Amino acid sequence: MYFIFEIAFSSNKSYIADLIRAYAKQIRVDVEVLQATDKIIMIFQKKDEKLEGFLLGLETVLPASLFLAQGKHYFSDEKPELMPVDTCHLPLNIAPCPTCQKEMFDVSSRRYYYPFTSCNHCGSQHPFVTKYPYRRPNTSMKFLVSCEACASELKNNALRLDYPLISCIECGIAIRMLDKQSEHLALNKGDFRKLFEVSGRAIASGKQVLMKTAHGYRKFFKSTEVYRPANSILLMADSNGFNDHLMMVTQEFNALLSIERPLLRVATKSDEVKEVYGSSVLVKYPDDGMTMLLARELMNAGLQYISYVTCESDEEADFLVDFDMPVNSQEDTKIFINQDAKLFVSGERILFPALVQNEKNRVTVAHDLACVQIEGESIIDTLDVFDTVETEEVYVLEGESFDGGHSNEHRFEQYKASMMSVLAEHYKVGEKAIGVHFDGTLNFLYYNGKTVINAVPAIPFESDHLWEKIGTLREGSDRLVDNYKKAYPEVWERLNNLQGNMDIFEVTAITLGLDDESFEGISAEALSFLGKGGLQIDTRVKDNRFDNYAFLTSIMSYQLGDVENNFMCYSIYESFGDYIGEIVPQLADKVGTRTVVLTGETFANQSLYGRIQRTIGQYKPLMNKNFPIGKENAVYGALYL
Template sequence: MMKTAQRIRVHGVVQGIGFRPFIFRLAKQLGVYGWVCNGEKGVEIHVEGEVEKIQKFVHDMKERPPALARVTDLEIKDVNVEGMHDFKIIESMRNDRPTVHIPADLAVCSSCLTELFNKENRRYLYPYINCTECGPRYTVIQRLPYDRPYTTMNSWPMCPACSIEYHEPADRRFHAQPTACPKCGPHYYLWWQGMEMRGDERVIEKTVQLLRDGHIVAIKGLGGYHLACDAENEQAVSMLRKRKRRGKKPFALMAKDLKIAKTLIHLSPEEEALIMSTARPIVLAKGRRFLPGVSPDNSDLGVMLPYTPLHHLLFHFGAPDVLVMTSANRSSEPIVYKDEEAKEALQGLADAWLIGERPIARRVDDSIVRVSAFGTAVIRRARGYSPFPVAQFPVERPILAVGADLKNTITLAVNGQAIMSQHLGDLAHYEAFTAFEQTVNDLLSMYDISLTEAIVAHDLHHDYRSTQFALGLKAHEHIGIQHHRAHVASVLAERNVLEKRVIGVAFDGTGFGDDGAIWGGELFAGSVEEGFERRGHLRYALLPGGDAAARVPLQALAGFLFDMSQLAETVGKQLLFPDRYFTALKMTEKRLRTFPTTSIGRLFDAVAALLGFTEEISFEGQAAIWLEHLASVYPLEKVYPFPWDGKEFDYRPLLHAIVEDRLKGRDVAGIARSFHMSIAEGIFQSAIALGEEYGIDTVVLSGGVFQNSLLQADLRTLFAKSTMNVWTGNGVPPNDGGISLGQAALAAARHLTHRPQPN
């Protein structure tokens, strides 16, 4: 029979998920010879044998890869037959810049769980059990290629039994880099009342007892520590909220299993698939049960299922069926992930520490997703999703996009792939900024990129820490990208349609505009390739205190009502607003620290204040979430005017109608419901008008305002009457977590076309 040989390079997510063992077994099954190994650019394969068998080999590799693999491309070339008589897995190659995708962390698989609770298995009750189909990846990788010496498991040599499994191609742990067992691997210990307790089973049982007794325990997970307590113990939840200075921000929950999760939240088939997926995100959905203190003034709950062996062991030994499982930090700071740091930083927050010996290479928080009217939306992209590539677009040289200062992520575009980091948080916090710097260095190092060859993209806001950091880098070029254009671009980049012309609607709280004002209610026309031209916006209002108004809805209200001065005074007195409101009115009259704004996010805050939310917010978006919760329990009775004149949305008739209804005593929930539909009507009418004017058939919705499920539902109802397509982000957050991807895409387009971005 005619023999031939081919060299194959497989691109995509093909390391750390059992791809080489799959190739080995496939070659043995088909009777072809050669070798396979990890390389910087993917998985490298040399295969030789009969032509028909090699064709079958390539076909099956493309059509039947392992479930967790993502094959994006195959490079195949004919080479000389070398006369091989076996097929082997050989040592990894490293000669050039890596292009392989870094695998994300995976929830423990069913096979490992079966072994975990099998008394006859040598890994019985071992909290670090894993295999090629599950377990840590991104949180243990120190450099590429993904081999054990380059992970945080490098301090634990495998025992003979683990080594046999690791080198046996037919075994599920064949080349599973973090593999270990009780004899040779890391363990957990409990730090309680200044004493250290050892023995995995013993310390887990003690942790369960502490949780059942109402204590708060810091528990080490895949990407950092959680603070855990019994979610049905009102006193414990209240204590945790007080210690964390959490305000009214909701806590995430971990349910023992899917059955328990279904008693907590309404799960559609799509939501059930998400909560059960290997990413195991926190799923936001409508609550079924009220748990005091867990989610104040909010009808939604965020629930996840156990995703590490340790979580399953806690419930196995009798932990409460529902645990608060919140990031171990003080409010708004990044998750703690180092052991000594945890002992020090969590003093006064935790009563005990359940500490795992395996180091975490980098902090990675839990991902948050929800299913809304336009499909799945990732609200926080982190564990289980990052750092999978989120887009593909051509780049002449590497692009580092540093994102915004809130909900920061960074994106590295290299070799045609856009790789988005995990959620890094608010860069105003020292630890978050440190994590930001580390992540920049991480990605540049893993892909062997020198800054002198890279383009660095950043926000236009000169006071952003990310911008200042970017401008301090000795890069090939710096490119400033306007915040709201980046929002729109992120949706198109995720869909890999940079040339598509769209109407872009970017609604959020704050972004630096071309004119120096605080933008946040913007309409654009254009594409990533040609740029986005600003074609409309919310009528400018005045914002007393600038960024401070984002924390005090009454200040936002004072600024928006300034154009209606008599009404502003009347409503303040009749609704008995506190002095802070009248002080803000005086600031606006005298133009003291008052800034122009087009922010729809601040308009939501202003309406929330009108309807009774007069306190200072304790977390970003709180007033808008409160307003949505209020509206969601009331039927739509009427729609307020929110006119669009072809250039501006005029908020004055809208606010005037709301004030009239408020003073007449209309139910505030009814007012909130009408307000949401009014905003949706304004978006719909303006998008249709601009679409007709420019011959565009697609509208893109992006920005933090579009995290609002009720607003999305109203928009879906309206656009269903038209032929206009509606696109939103799915795998990329609509909030500022998506900004870095939009920056990278616009920088790539600008660099390739050398055309300036229009104002």
């Protein structure tokens, strides 16, 4: 009789299963831990009192994770048999786990206020890796000699056995604080604590602190109505502040607090946050040791939240907190949540490096990421951590500045690789499918089992001579141009002088007078609309294609009719949803498939996503699970071209 405890886990990342194994070892419990594609299973020989203690203890050492879901337990006469997923030990870039956090705030530990506290299952590891394979001599910590206590942990602490980046205040990275006159080096626990305390108080008193973190330089400050730089992110220092200041559903709250600590756009709620950030804001809960320790001291200084921007080392600020170790920072990862669906929108952190299946002798390159074979494993990571390798062929994204000098180099297009990445993730390579790639422009694709064809390409949009194109669209259009000029002379003038290379979303944002003149700006505005839809924006289909000029004309007429911006933005996405809902079934019928794939960042939008579920939900459209739905999926998809 076996006692089985299983928890749903939707990723091939191994840090949760590894942590469970390490914890079992630490408290000497006999358990077999297996990881399959969608769950982690713990198998016990018998149920005894030790087991109960283990399960209770597990609750305190396991972090919340984006990938973890419900658990269940049962008895079984037979040992469950499953296909284990391939895992290998790749450097992580997530927040510290509960055990490491405890050390950071325990005054008796060697890592009290030490920002680089981490273990085999957590923390900022990837920023210190200079090349593969992942061992200490291949990291920027190679010159730091471990103290005796750390050396002993490498053998005796189950959570840090052979941990490449082991360090503590005694033997680790020194940090220092500088202002215009002086420099303070932190040498012991007291200094480390003091440094963060001073930083927290400085921000509370309205000063700006530039700090080097595992994710590069960040400038921290209190945003005000007067000072709120573009691209500033709301850092929630106190988790109690979430419900006071933001409108979130439980899934969003859980995602922000997960050990992966993604970025998430959320609608604002409190008046003070609304005044500074507007209707919605990108939110972050502290994601590395430096930011986490600062957040603790911000709370002590009475602040629930502040802002930060990612920046360069020479950014102007009142104080600088710095350290000498170089860091290899990754693009942060944004997620999108709609009810129980969780999508990675864009970014590198959390998802990369990734271990993938690759039967071909091929290297792929896209958006500064590469898929390369290391010691028999295919790993996707940033280009600069790889050395030169032997390969039969190289596949490089069109437009990528990469000069590998290989004689067998192929160039590929984004939409093709994106579509293949989804088919590969869902084991549908070789089967016919319809695809919609929506990344600013909208393309309908067909995969015949061999190659991806752009079946209904987007009509090119040129933003120069805009009024001419709108004025001659149909009868009466010239009157609209005149009326618009009278009602919105400034917007009219701007639209009259556009360069030709702007996308339809930028132009729409300018038309609506949004602060953020991009697709993001429209998305953000749409998020604040809480009513029901109903506004029909004309997407006049010419040769079955979306007409950008008809679309803009329609928006302008509504604008003249005093329709609220957020209602309009919401409706824009709804209209795209309706259009997609019209074309997809036609294409699917024509080629005889029910497999529908959606790719591209534009799908990460509540009103569009909701509409798509209604119009083509019957096809159960497939999307990326382990890769971003946006551009970064290409490096994986290119393995299947």
